[in-house]
Amino acid sequence: MRFCVVLVAVVLVLHVSRTETAEETSPEQTDAAEQETEPEKKEKTTEIEEEKDVMVLHINNFQRALSENKFLLVEFYAPWCGHCRQLEPVYVEAAGVLKGERKEGESEGYRLAKVDAAEEKELAEEYDVGSFPTIKLFTDGDRNNPIDFTGKRTVQGIVQWLKRRSGPSAVVLETTDAASEHISLHNVTVLGFFTSLESEEVKVFYSVAMEMVDMVFGVTTSPEVFQKYEVKNNRVVLFKKFDEGRVDLSVSEEEKVGKEELTVFIRTNSLELVIEFNEQNADKIFGSKVHTHTLLFINSTVQEQKSLLTEYSTVARDFRGKVLFIIIDVTGPVSHVLKYFGLSEGDAPAVRIINTDTTKKFALIGQITAATLQTFCQGVLDGTVKMPHGAVTVRSWLQSGRSWQRSTLTGMTSSLPRWTPRPMRWRECLCLASLHYDTTLLEKTAR
Numbered sequence: 001m002r003f004c005v006v007l008v009a010v011v012l013v014l015h016v017s018r019t020e021t022a023e024e025t026s027p028e029q030t031d032a033a034e035q036e037t038e039p040e041k042k043e044k045t046t047e048i049e050e051e052k053d054v055m056v057l058h059i060n061n062f063q064r065a066l067s068e069n070k071f072l073l074v075e076f077y078a079p080w081c082g083h084c085r086q087l088e089p090v091y092v093e094a095a096g097v098l099k100g101e102r103k104e105g106e107s108e109g110y111r112l113a114k115v116d117a118a119e120e121k122e123l124a125e126e127y128d129v130g131s132f133p134t135i136k137l138f139t140d141g142d143r144n145n146p147i148d149f150t151g152k153r154t155v156q157g158i159v160q161w162l163k164r165r166s167g168p169s170a171v172v173l174e175t176t177d178a179a180s181e182h183i184s185l186h187n188v189t190v191l192g193f194f195t196s197l198e199s200e201e202v203k204v205f206y207s208v209a210m211e212m213v214d215m216v217f218g219v220t221t222s223p224e225v226f227q228k229y230e231v232k233n234n235r236v237v238l239f240k241k242f243d244e245g246r247v248d249l250s251v252s253e254e255e256k257v258g259k260e261e262l263t264v265f266i267r268t269n270s271l272e273l274v275i276e277f278n279e280q281n282a283d284k285i286f287g288s289k290v291h292t293h294t295l296l297f298i299n300s301t302v303q304e305q306k307s308l309l310t311e312y313s314t315v316a317r318d319f320r321g322k323v324l325f326i327i328i329d330v331t332g333p334v335s336h337v338l339k340y341f342g343l344s345e346g347d348a349p350a351v352r353i354i355n356t357d358t359t360k361k362f363a364l365i366g367q368i369t370a371a372t373l374q375t376f377c378q379g380v381l382d383g384t385v386k387m388p389h390g391a392v393t394v395r396s397w398l399q400s401g402r403s404w405q406r407s408t409l410t411g412m413t414s415s416l417p418r419w420t421p422r423p424m425r426w427r428e429c430l431c432l433a434s435l436h437y438d439t440t441l442l443e444k445t446a447r
């Protein structure tokens with residue numbers, strides 16, 4: 001016991017005397033000490049440090065990282081760049097996912113790294129980094145031919161994109177069993193039927209497969225598989241577990257189907273004819289190349305309204321690739337969409353069309369039938385449905401008096417009667433109002 005006390009006392013004395021000496025150190029001495037330690041802290045050796053699973057690279061360890069990692073994704077960032085900061089947690093998570101999958105001692109894996117381009121001017125110059133973040137993939141230690149990252153900046157997006165670069169982008173299916181299993185495993189699959197794998201069409205197919213990382217691709221040259229799926233010459237078939245089940249695109253030499261055309265074919269046909277508006281589908285809807293959207297608002301608990309879907313789907317088929325058909329259930333969390341279109345729950349069933357380029361909105365007046373829908377959609381595409389329709393709708397909303405207070409156009413109520421002969425003002429208002437829609441979309445897709 002006594003021994004302990006003594007020990008504590010000794011330690012205390014030692015500590016105090018140490019502190020005293022430290023305090024007594026002259027400013028000159030401290031400077032000298034710092035000068036000594038500073039370069040040591042910053043010294044860039046070939047060692048590779050990691051920050052939360054992301055390798056921190058600089059001019060001295062860059063080459064080493066390249067040679068030790070078969071697939072190395074490098075983000076060139078700047079500390080002040082907002083997009084880079086936004087990406088950071090995503091990048092870190094993706095790095096963790098990929099690192100976790102890697103087996104001990106294996107160099108075949110994928111690694112994520114970052115380079116502070118503001119600090120590492122030499123590297124930034126070498127790769128001509130002009131904007132932030134710039135993300136490049138280096139493979140097989142090749143320093144000179146990185147490819148630009150073209151995937152989505154989400155965890156899933158990064159992981160999928162990287163994996164697609166390394167493995168075969170299309171599974172080779174040489175038996176009918178392999179083909180049917182492959183097709184049945186996925187909701188949507190794209191199968192390339194080619195008589196030989198040595199052709200321009202196959203190259204196009206593979207380059208599309210490489211880019212569309214969210215799709216599953218297969219390829220076959222087997223006569224047996226051709227026969228089973230009744231294919232006679234080179235073609236791409238999209239199989240899906242909904243709507244028409246299968247869509248074919250002939251890609252024989254004469255057709256000259258390019259990368260762009262094939263991409264559009266796959267994008268268009270992999271979408272459901274009628275897409276439900278919800279968070280999971282936001283990417284599909286707002287990432288689509290089709291910018292005319294028809295929206296059917298229904299209350300799904302009302303059978304009469306639900307049955308409108310049949311007619312809606314019929315018409316959707318005629319406009320595939322030209323108009324997206326979206327269904328919005330007003331019993332869901334969609335008040336922001338209703339508000340944007342100046343509707344309330346009680347207005348269902350209702351049909352609106354919006355062109356997301358011009359942000360013009362159109363309302364279908366009267367009964368909703370396959371015939372009126374058909375005429376309405378065609379009219380909007382042809383430009384024959386004009387603003388007067390919009391104006392009429394506004395008046396009918398006003399009369400019904402239900403939604404107007406909650407509508408985004410509230411401020412315009414008093415001047416409304418004078419708008420009717422002045423469609424330009426109306427148009428302006430619509431555009432202003434549409435900003436809300438766009439913001440919601442961005443938020444949705446960002447999530």
Ligand SMILES: *[C@@H]1O[C@H](CO)[C@@H](O)[C@H](O)[C@H]1NC(C)=O
Binds near residue numbers: 187
């Ligand atoms: C396939 O479609 C079903 C029904 O729409 C859906 O529940 C499921 O999540 C989908 N599976 C995949 C892998 O997308």
Ligand SMILES: *[C@@H]1O[C@H](CO)[C@@H](O)[C@H](O)[C@H]1NC(C)=O
Binds near residue numbers: 301
């Ligand atoms: C949907 O319809 C049911 C039955 O008419 C009604 O009780 C319910 O309030 C409606 N839901 C909405 C969100 O309007």
